[in-house]
Structures are given as structure tokens and as C-alpha cells.
Amino acid sequence: MPQLSTRAVRLPPSPIRKLAGYAEAAKKRGVKVYHLNIGQPDVETPPEFFQAIKQADLRVLAYSPSAGFPGLLTEIANYYDRLGYPLESSDIIVTTGASEALTFAFAAILNAGDEVIVPEPYYANYSSFSLAKDATVVPVTTRIEDGFALPDMSAFEERITPRTKAILICNPGNPTGVLYPRESLEELRKICLKHDLFLIADEVYREFAYDGHQHHSTLELDGMADHVIVVDSISKRFSACGARIGCVISRNRELMGAIMKMAQARLSPPTLGQIGAEAVYKMPPDYYHGVVCEYASRRDVLVEELSKIDGVVCPPINGAFYAMVRLPVEDSDQFCQWLLEDFEHEGATVMLAPGSGFYATPGLGRDEVRIAYVLNADDLRAAVRCLGAALQQANSLKLNATR
Amino acid sequence: MPQLSTRAVRLPPSPIRKLAGYAEAAKKRGVKVYHLNIGQPDVETPPEFFQAIKQADLRVLAYSPSAGFPGLLTEIANYYDRLGYPLESSDIIVTTGASEALTFAFAAILNAGDEVIVPEPYYANYSSFSLAKDATVVPVTTRIEDGFALPDMSAFEERITPRTKAILICNPGNPTGVLYPRESLEELRKICLKHDLFLIADEVYREFAYDGHQHHSTLELDGMADHVIVVDSISKRFSACGARIGCVISRNRELMGAIMKMAQARLSPPTLGQIGAEAVYKMPPDYYHGVVCEYASRRDVLVEELSKIDGVVCPPINGAFYAMVRLPVEDSDQFCQWLLEDFEHEGATVMLAPGSGFYATPGLGRDEVRIAYVLNADDLRAAVRCLGAALQQANSLKLNATR
Numbered sequence: 084m085p086q087l088s089t090r091a092v093r094l095p096p097s098p099i100r101k102l103a104g105y106a107e108a109a110k111k112r113g114v115k116v117y118h119l120n121i122g123q124p125d126v127e128t129p130p131e132f133f134q135a136i137k138q139a140d141l142r143v144l145a146y147s148p149s150a151g152f153p154g155l156l157t158e159i160a161n162y163y164d165r166l167g168y169p170l171e172s173s174d175i176i177v178t179t180g181a182s183e184a185l186t187f188a189f190a191a192i193l194n195a196g197d198e199v200i201v202p203e204p205y206y207a208n209y210s211s212f213s214l215a216k217d218a219t220v221v222p223v224t225t226r227i228e229d230g231f232a233l234p235d236m237s238a239f240e241e242r243i244t245p246r247t248k249a250i251l252i253c254n255p256g257n258p259t260g261v262l263y264p265r266e267s268l269e270e271l272r273k274i275c276l277k278h279d280l281f282l283i284a285d286e287v288y289r290e291f292a293y294d295g296h297q298h299h300s301t302l303e304l305d306g307m308a309d310h311v312i313v314v315d316s317i318s319k320r321f322s323a324c325g326a327r328i329g330c331v332i333s334r335n336r337e338l339m340g341a342i343m344k345m346a347q348a349r350l351s352p353p354t355l356g357q358i359g360a361e362a363v364y365k366m367p368p369d370y371y372h373g374v375v376c377e378y379a380s381r382r383d384v385l386v387e388e389l390s391k392i393d394g395v396v397c398p399p400i401n402g403a404f405y406a407m408v409r410l411p412v413e414d415s416d417q418f419c420q421w422l423l424e425d426f427e428h429e430g431a432t433v434m435l436a437p438g439s440g441f442y443a444t445p446g447l448g449r450d451e452v453r454i455a456y457v458l459n460a461d462d463l464r465a466a467v468r469c470l471g472a473a474l475q476q477a478n479s480l481k482l483n484a485t486r
Numbered sequence: 487m488p489q490l491s492t493r494a495v496r497l498p499p500s501p502i503r504k505l506a507g508y509a510e511a512a513k514k515r516g517v518k519v520y521h522l523n524i525g526q527p528d529v530e531t532p533p534e535f536f537q538a539i540k541q542a543d544l545r546v547l548a549y550s551p552s553a554g555f556p557g558l559l560t561e562i563a564n565y566y567d568r569l570g571y572p573l574e575s576s577d578i579i580v581t582t583g584a585s586e587a588l589t590f591a592f593a594a595i596l597n598a599g600d601e602v603i604v605p606e607p608y609y610a611n612y613s614s615f616s617l618a619k620d621a622t623v624v625p626v627t628t629r630i631e632d633g634f635a636l637p638d639m640s641a642f643e644e645r646i647t648p649r650t651k652a653i654l655i656c657n658p659g660n661p662t663g664v665l666y667p668r669e670s671l672e673e674l675r676k677i678c679l680k681h682d683l684f685l686i687a688d689e690v691y692r693e694f695a696y697d698g699h700q701h702h703s704t705l706e707l708d709g710m711a712d713h714v715i716v717v718d719s720i721s722k723r724f725s726a727c728g729a730r731i732g733c734v735i736s737r738n739r740e741l742m743g744a745i746m747k748m749a750q751a752r753l754s755p756p757t758l759g760q761i762g763a764e765a766v767y768k769m770p771p772d773y774y775h776g777v778v779c780e781y782a783s784r785r786d787v788l789v790e791e792l793s794k795i796d797g798v799v800c801p802p803i804n805g806a807f808y809a810m811v812r813l814p815v816e817d818s819d820q821f822c823q824w825l826l827e828d829f830e831h832e833g834a835t836v837m838l839a840p841g842s843g844f845y846a847t848p849g850l851g852r853d854e855v856r857i858a859y860v861l862n863a864d865d866l867r868a869a870v871r872c873l874g875a876a877l878q879q880a881n882s883l884k885l886n887a888t889r
Contacts, residue, residue, distance in 0.1 A: 084712040084738070085651065085682045088619075091594040091744035100552060100750045121549070128547045136758070137540065144531045144728040144762075146524070149503060179582050179730065182752040191494040195598045195620055211751035216491075217598055217620070248488065279488045309487040325547040325757025327582065327730075335487070341494035347503045348614035349585040353756040354728025355539070359547075 090214050098207050098440020099453075105423035106434050115431040116423070117458065117466035122257065122404065124457040126322040126377060128363075129370065135362030136355055147354050149346040151177025151330070155357050158364035159330060165368070166289075168302040170332065176342055177330050177352045181287050181316035184331035185212050188312045191341045192281055193218040197248045199283075200239060204231070204407055204441035204448055206257045206285070221247070222443035227409055227451065230398045231259035236270045243274075249281035249312075250274070255288040255298065255402025258441050258453035260382075262292055262402035265299045272304045282307065287316040287329070288403035290371045293379045296401045308334040317356075319404070320371070321363045326356035378404050378456070381463055385456045388467035392474060406454045407438065411474060415439065415452050418477060428472040431465065493617050501610050501843020502856075508826035509837050518834035519826070520861065520869035525660065525807065527860040529725040529780060531766075532773065538765030539758055550757050552749040554580025554733070558760050561767035562733060568771070569692075571705040573735065579745055580733050580755045584690050584719035587734035588615050591715045594744045595684055596621040601649045602686075603642060607634070607810055607844035607851055609660045609688070624650070625846040630812055630854070633801045634662035639673045646677075652684035652715075653677070658691040658701065658805025661844050661856035663785075665695055665805035668702045675707045685710065690719040690732070691806035693774045696782045699804045711737040720759075722807070723774070724766045729759035781807050784859045784866055791870035795877060809857045810841065814877060818842065818855050821880060831875040834868065 099121050106116050150156065156172040163170045178184040185208075193199070195217035201209055203222035213220050223238050225231040239250065250271060255262045275282045284301040292298045301311045316329035333339055382400055389397045394411030412418040416437040426432050438451030456463055502524050509519050553559065559575040566573045581587040588611075596602070598620035604612055606625035616623050626641050628634040642653065653674060658665045678685045687704040695701045704714045719732035736742055785803055792800045797814030815821040819840040829835050841854030859866055 084740075085595070085684050087741060087744055088593065088595050088597045088600075090597075091741075091747075094744060094747040094751075096747055097552075097750035103551070123548050125546060127545050132547065133544065141536065142530050143528060144535065144726045145526050146727045148506070149500075179586075179756070180753065183582075186752075190491065190618055192488065192491050194491050194493075197491075208751045208753075211748070215593055215748070215751075281488050323547045324549045325754065327754070327756040337487075338490060338494075341490055341497065344494075344497040344499055345614070345618070347500035348497075348611045348618075349589075350583065350611075351728065351730070353582070353730040353759055355758045356756055 090217060094211055094214055095207070095440065099436045102419060102423055102434060105420055109423045109432060113430070114427050117431060117433045117462060117469060119454045119456070119458070119466055120434040120436045122319065122455045122457060123324055124319065124322045124404070125459055126374065128322045129366060131362045131366060132321065132323060132326075132359035135358050139358050144354055146351040147357055149351050150343060151175075151352055152357050152361065155361040155364070158361050162364050163302070166300070168300055173339065174334050175330050175332050176339065176346050177328065177357060179329070179352045180318065180327045181285065181314045181329040182208065182212070184314040184316070184329045185209070185283070185285070186215065187331050187342045187345050188283055188314065189213060189216050189218065190345055191338055192248050196246055198244060198246045199249045199251050200242050200247060201251045202233060203443055204258055204438065204451070206253055207440045209251060210443065220443050224444060224447065225259070227396060227398050227407065231256065231261040231407065233263065233267045233270070236274055239274055243278050247278065247280060249283050251283040251285070253285040255291055256405070257288065257403050258405045258436070259398070259407045260400035260403050260405050262296050262298060268299055268301060268304060272307055275310050276306065280310065281312055282310050283312045283314065285314045287314065287319055290320055290375055291378055291404055292402045293375070293382060294401065298402065302332070310335070312338070317360050317363065323356070323359065323363070326359055327353055328356040328360045381456045381458070381460060384460045384463050385454065385467060388464055392471040394474070404456050406456065407441070407451055408454055409451050412450055412477065414449055416449070419452065421477065422473055426473050426476065428469045431469055433466045433469045433473070435470070493620060497614055497617055498610070498843065502839045505822055505826055505837060508823055512826045512835060516833070517830045520834060520836045520865060520872060522857045522859070522861070522869055523837040523839045525722065525858045525860060526727055527722065527725045527807070528862055529777065531725045532769060534765045534769060535724065535726060535762035538761050542761050547757055549754040550760055552754050553746060554755055555760050555764065558764040558767070561764050565767050566705070569703070571703055576742065577737050578733050578735050579742065579749050580731065580760060581749075582732070582755045583721065583730045584688065584717050584732040585611065585615070587717040587719070587732045588612070588686070588688065589618065590734050590745045590748050591686055591717065592616060592619050592621065593748060594741055595651050599649055600651045601647060603645050603650060603653045605636060605655060606846055607661055607841065607854070609656055610843045612654060613846065623846050627847060627850065628662070630799060630801050630810065634659065634664040634810065636666065636670045636673070639677055642677055646681050650681065650683060652686050654686040654688070656688040658694055659808070660691065660806050661808045661839070662801070662810045663803035663806050663808050665699050665701060671702055671704060671707060675710055678713050679709065683713065684715055685713050686715045686717065688717045690717065690722055693723055693778055694781055694807055695805045696778070696785060697804065701805065705735070713738070715741070720763050720766065726759070726762065726766070729762055730756055731759040731763045781859070784861070784863060787863045787866050788857065788859045788870060791867055791874070795874040797877070807859050809859065810844070810854055811857055812854050815853055815880065817852055819852070822855065824880065825876055829876050829879065831872045834872055836869045836872045836876070838873075
């Protein structure tokens with residue numbers, strides 16, 4: 084049999100989806116599974132999305148231009164304009180989700196052996212996308228005790244080598260829920276200019292900032308037109324994960340020229356998703372307000388219910404819709420599997436993403452899990468109570484030693 | 487400014503789309519442009535596709551499973567079963583078009599520096615996808631004089647090195663319209679087994695076989711379960727290019743395991759396209775018959791009209807909906823640009839894909855163009871007559887020296 088590539092063998096399984104088989108088996112046994120493992124909101128997609136597709140009344144489902152439909156590009160530019168970040172249409176290329184946006188960005192800047200510095204814990208697929216380019220994620224560890232705030236910039240500088248090409252942040256943070264203050268971005272700006280690095284910002288959760296906190300985009304940063312690459316998506320903003328519509332944004336002409344060639348090679352992003360996206364980007368600002376209020380109240384439910392469980396540590400959560408939570412377990416991989424294989428409480432169990440998959444440093448995150456609070460308040464409350472019952476049972480079974 | 491990756495700089499522009507700017511400018515001047523440059527059929531997408539999406543009546547546009555919806559996987563397996571190629575659902579992973587299918591296949595087997603042997607002329611994006619893995623396409627030249635049939639297998643064997651990982655074919659051929667006889671596949675089988683190579687087959691045009699010729703899939707080949715990788719798509723079969731739904735197929739478990747990790751990293755293929763795809767895969771065999779008859783008659787129109795133009799060489803076309811045609815011009819890149827910039831005939835012009843972009847060997851294809859016969863008979867006839875007028879004018883202008 085011919086050999087697979089080295090990267091194919093090294094690719095890690097998704098910590099978010101690797102337990103999917105156990106979840107399916109649980110459902111087949113009649114157990115209800117609360118999915119807190121994946122950022123798939125149950126919030127309704129705006130009906131305008133589907134109406135636009137119906138009204139388009141297509142006869143031939145054709146390719147779009149490789150950079151996306153001009154009408155969608157205009158609406159995305161208008162959206163950024165309202166946020167205070169003026170862009171030309173040519174600064175934007177529509178992609179098949181933020182996944183493709185990041186794939187394009189990495190392909191455009193990373194040679195084999197290059198390095199990208201990423202604060203950990205981080206969205207696990209960043210590793211897969213860098214490995215796809217035979218490049219490496221170099222982690223800068225952030226700690227639950229510090230609310231996953233960025234450490235002193237010396238921690239970044241210590242990691243910079245001649246192979247470092249970029250710093251990648253997710254703001255607000257998946258999986259941490261951290262929202263970086265403007266000062267942190269300014270610090271990153273200084274480092275990127277000093278060492279001539281790209282600054283890639285995954286800002287798909289931009290609107291999800293709570294308690295009056297304000298999100299600051301890397302697009303605000305002075306003198307960074309050639310350095311900043313923003314990765315964006317409609318998936319979370321409009322609860323349209325299945326549309327697979329995102330975009331990559333940069334004011335660096337040469338970079339966008341290279342990405343355009345990649346966009347042409349894959350022909351076009353999905354046509355139907357683009358038609359829906361154009362419609363929802365036209366929605367008024369109060370749409371976002373409603374969505375954020377809904378998530379803020381879910382966040383409150385999560386924090387309240389977690390506070391009732393002994394030994395659980397939940398850091399402050401200012402943004403996105405995730406929490407990286409410490410559990411009184413020794414091995415959350417084993418615990419999360421046990422939840423699906425052997426546990427039920429009132430006919431239900433809960434699916435979580437084990438923490439270790441979000442760290443590059445071996446051994447970290449083994450007592451943490453990522454919780455996506457994407458369920459409505461009632462389901463979320465039931466799910467966290469289910470987790471509480473599970474921790475109690477696991478403890479009494481001594482399945483997992485308490486801390 | 488930070489440096490781009492080597493591959494970003496080396497990536498070739500798409501020969502199919504690189505003249506898009508000139509076409510837009512021509513349209514703005516009020517000139518009608520016949521698009522023979524791109525495989526975007528004007529055939530109606532089956533209404534069943536759109537009906538299925540309407541009937542799904544979604545409230546939340548959610549991710550699908552990373553491998554695709556089980557219902558779609560079943561329908562794809564049923565389709566292959568009807569063709570006589572029994573598959574398990576697990577032999578199939580749904581992708582975002584054939585582009586992603588090929589990207590996954592390359593990522594799974596190619597290390598940096600590896601080589602893929604491809605008969606040229608070939609679909610230009612194969613170069614982009616291999617370059618994305620820092621690998622190289624090694625061409626085996628086929629000739630218009632031979633109807634682009636595969637040469638003696640010694641031509642392949644001469645190109646095999648320790649870095650050769652696969653042979654990649656497109657059957658029926660884009661851009662050539664060639665349909666490989668069963669014997670050619672058997673020859674390729676022998677070479678792949680002898681040298682332990684993967685055999686990747688782009689079979690998206692499988693149904694488009696004319697004049698009673700029969701398409702043979704690489705899935706027929708004995709003893710090749712671990713070697714064959716099929717790349718497929720609904721784009722052409724169901725005239726649904728904008729759905730961005732394809733699939734990658736292999737009976738090699740290890741390979742499919744690696745591709746599954748990649749599929750999970752990018753989360754899921756487009757949900758709406760999958761819903762439509764499941765519906766159209768249920769359509770009866772006579773649907774395909776109707777589509778093939780339509781293209782066969784278009785092929786006849788193309789061949790008839792081309793035969794009226796002095797100095798044009800059109801090889802036999804047995805499959806797909808392309809022809810690689812020799813024109814009496816010295817430089818088809820220049821000629822195709824001139825068609826859009828400076829020529830019009832009865833208010834119209836024609837857009838073609840210059841031949842050079844389909845060859846890896848420098849200098850080949852400069853007097854060839856790829857014609858996609860994707861327009862209805864009337865438009866196609868008008869487009870080819872327009873080309874005839876253009877060649878006459880170019881000749882009298884001595885813009886392009888005659889052969």
C-alpha cells in the first residue's frame with residue numbers, strides 16, 4: 084500500500100468532534116445528549132436568510148465570482164464601515180467559512196517549517212491548518228487563574244525565532260471567552276512591527292462582548308495595513324454555521340493578490356450561502372443587540388449553575404460563547420468519554436470538549452473542558468445540572484480522583 | 487512588510503479566470519461576451535434541488551456532520567451501486583466541491599517535494615492544488631494529433647522517481663474531451679501496482695460519454711482498493727456548480743481516516759447544497775440520458791461550426807464538455823485578450839481559455855485554446871461564428887501571424 088503523507092499521519096483528531104461516535108451510540112440507546120461540545124447555536128437563523136434564497140428563484144445554480152458576489156462584498160464593506168473600519172471591496176475575499184479564510188492566510192504566508200505564535204488554549208483546528216502547510220503552532224500559555232489574559236509581552240518575544248511568521252489571536256476567545264483589551268492589541272502591534280510579523284485575528288465572535296465591554300478589532304491598529312489579516316464568518320453572528328460563508332480581510336495588496344489566485348483555484352464559495360449572507364448583512368444594528376442579550380443571559384445561567392458544583396473553576400467570561408472550565412477530574416478526555424459511554428442522569432447526558440486538545444503544550448488542560456453555551460437557558464441549566472450529577476457520581480465511583 | 491510564502495508567489499493565475507477583468511470591461515462597453523472559457527453550463531439545475539431546500543423549511547442553518555449528511559452519503563452510495571461500483575458509506579466523504587476533494591487527497595498523500603504524474607494538457611488547478619502542498623506536477627505530454635490519447639506506458643515509467651506518489655487522470659478529460667478506453671486504465675493499474683503509486687481519478691464528467699462510448703471508472707480496477715482515489719462532484723452532472731458539493735471516494739481505510747481528520751478540521755460541507763444534492767441523486771437514470779443528449783448535440787454544433795473555419799484543428803471529442811482546439815494563431819494568450827479588449831462582431835465577442843495554462847511543459851499549448859461547449863446550440867453557433875470572424879480579422883490585421 085502506498086504511504087500517506089507525514090502530515091496525514093500527524094494530524095490530530097478534532098477534540099470537538101472526536102467523541103462524536105460515542106454520542107451517536109448514546110443517542111441510539113435512547114439517552115438525550117446535551118451538546119455543549121460544539122459552537123453550534125440553537126438560535127434561529129434570521130428568516131431573511133432563507134427568504135432571500137427563495138426570492139432569488141434560481142434556474143441554474145452557477146458559480147459565483149471567485150472573490151464572492153459583488154453585492155455581498157459591498158454589504159460586508161458596509162458592515163465594517165458601520166463598525167468604524169472602512170474597507171474597499173478589494174480588501175475582502177469571501178471564503179467557505181472562516182476555516183477556508185484561515186487556510187488561505189496560512190497558505191499565503193507560511194513555508195514548510197515556519198512558525199505561528201498562538202496564545203494557548205486555542206481553537207484546536209489552528210494546529211490542523213498550520214500542519215496542512217507543514218508549519219508549527221508555537222504556544223504562549225495563558226492561565227485560567229489570570230482569566231486567560233495575555234501574559235507579559237516578553238513571553239511572546241521569547242518565542243520569536245527566524246522562522247516566526249505571524250502571531251494568531253482569537254478575539255473574543257474560543258475556547259476561553261476572553262476579550263482582549265485595546266492595550267493588549269497595542270502591545271501585539273508593537274511586537275509585530277518590531278519583528279515584521281503578520282498579525283492574524285480570528286474575530287468571528289466580534290459582536291459577542293458582554294457587560295458593557297467593547298470589542299476592538301485589529302483593523303483599528305495604526306501602521307498595520309500590511310500586517311493585519313482578519314478572519315471572519317457569518318456562522319456565529321447570524322447563527323448560520325451551515326452556510327459555510329466567511330471572509331478573509333487585509334489591506335495588504337500583495338497578500339490579497341496571492342489569496343485571489345487560491346480563491347480562483349477552488350472556483351467559488353457556495354452560491355446559496357452568499358445569497359442568504361447578503362440579506363442578513365443588511366439587517367439593522369438592533370438585530371445584533373438581541374442576539375448578544377440572549378447569549379449574555381445564557382452566560383449568566385452557565386456561571387450560576389457552575390458555581391453550585393463543588394470543585395469547578397470558571398474564569399470570568401467577557402466574550403464569545405465558550406468557557407474553558409476546570410473540573411475536579413484527573414483526565415477530562417476519559418471523563419468526557421465516560422459521560423457518553425456509561426453515564427446518564429434523568430435520561431440524559433452531556434457532551435463536552437476535553438481541554439487537552441486546545442493546548443499545544445503536552446500535559447496542559449487535562450483537568451479542563453470547553454463548554455459552548457449555545458443552548459437555550461432551560462436546556463443549558465439542565466445540561467450543567469447533569470454535569471454536576473456526573474461529577475458527583477464519578478467522584479463516588481472514584482473513577483476520577485478528586486483534586 | 488512581512489514576506490509571503492514561496493508558494494504564494496509561485497502560484498499561477500487561473501487560465502480559466504485570469505481574463506475575467508477584460509471580460510467585465512467588455513460587458514461595461516455594451517459588448518455581449520459568450521463564455522466558452524469556463525465549465526459553467528447554462529443547463530437548468532433540476533427543480534428537485536431547489537424544492538428539497540424549500541421543503542426542508544430550516545429554522546437553524548446548522549453544520550452537518552463533517553463527512554456529510556448520512557442521507558446524502560446513502561444516496562451517493564446508491565448512485566455508485568447503480569453504476570455497478572458497490573461502496574460503503576464510509577468509503578465516501580462529502581466535500582466542498584471536487585476542489586476540496588482533490589485538496590484532501592493531495593494533503594493525505596503528498597509531502598513537500600513529492601511528485602504527481604499527470605497527462606498534459608490537464609485541468610490547470612491541479613498545479614495550484616499540488617503547489618499548495620509544495621509538491622510538483624510532472625507532465626506526460628499527450629498530443630492533439632493523437633486525439634490526446636495516453637502515450638505508451640513507457641512515457642509514464644520514464645517519469646517515475648522515488649518522489650512519485652501518484653498518477654492523476656481526468657476521465658473524461660477536462661480540457662481535452664478524451665475518454666480513456668478500459669485498456670488504458672488497465673495499463674495505469676499495472677504501473678501503479680508495480681511502483682506502489684496512488685491512482686487519483688477525477689471523474690466528475692463520468693456521464694458525459696458520447697457516440698455509444700462507455701465510461702470506465704477506476705473503481706472497476708482489480709486489486710486497487712488501497713490505491714484508487716476518486717474525486718467527484720455534482721457540479722456538472724446536475725448543473726449545480728454553485729452548490730459546491732463533491733466527494734472523495736476510496737476503499738483505503740487509513741487514507742479515509744486521515745481525510746476524515748481534515749474534514750473535521752474544516753467542520754462541514756455546505757448544508758443547503760447537501761440537501762439539494764440528496765434530492766437530485768434520487769432522480770431516475772433517464773435524467774442523465776437527457777443531459778447527455780443535450781451535450782452530444784452541442785458537441786455536434788461545435789464540431790460542425792469549427793470545421794468551417796480555416797486552419798482550426800479540432801480533435802475527436804468523446805466525453806466531458808470541452809475541446810482543446812488548435813487555432814491559426816501564434817499566441818493564444820494574446821489572442822484571447824485581444825478578443826475581449828479590441829474585437830467585436832455584431833455586438834459580441836467570445837471568451838476562451840488560452841491553452842498554455844493547461845500545460846506544465848513551457849511553450850506547449852500556445853496555439854491552442856480550451857472551449858467549453860456549455861451554451862445552448864444557438865448561442866454556441868453564434869459564439870463559434872464570432873470566433874471565426876475574429877480569426878479572419880486577426881489574420882488580416884496580421885495581429886497574429888497565420889501558421
